[in-house]
Amino acid sequence: MKRLVDTVLGLLFAQVCCVRGMDVAQNPPALSLQEGASSTLWCNFSTFPDSVQWYLQNPRGHLTHLFSVPSGTRQDGRLNATTVPKERHSSLHISSLRTTDSGTYFCAAQHGAPQAPAAST
Template sequence: GMDVGQSPPALSLQEGASSTLRCNFSTLADNVQWYLQNPGGRLIHLFYIPSGTKQDGRLNATTVPTERRSSLHISSSQTTDSGTYFCAVAQW
């Protein structure tokens, strides 16, 4: 199987603040996704990013597959950014 570690495990953002979440995985992956589960429990898909960098508004995600890591940067956070962020990693 694949081990996935994420830091920080929980994130509490103040409005206007910036933060970066990091995800590390034990084996080479070709399917990396970032999600946000909002306080109401709704799961929101943010990025499919097997490699490279993608941006969507104030969110920026980067995956370096050879280094088995991905990161999600949130800038100028708003109240709508509240919730639990996590990465999902798999091999096809």
């Protein structure tokens, strides 16, 4: 029998980052998944982004830049990020989830000059 710690991934949180003149909404706001499952996080924008940045803040507070995706798809191992500026959205797909994937995921839209994400807890 596996222990619960071995089978439950924990929570993946999606936080909203703001850019002047652009509303950003992330869905879903929190997930509780099992290890080995897959998940997709979405960002929707009120205006057309020039580029989208995806970040992960691990439970200890370390912030990692995952992707910069102006348009199209970028992949890095089990992570796949897609941005469709015309449709004003971006997604981050994580396959074969691991406990090390737990944390808070941020999307940040760049419109004009690059902006750093505004982290909130």
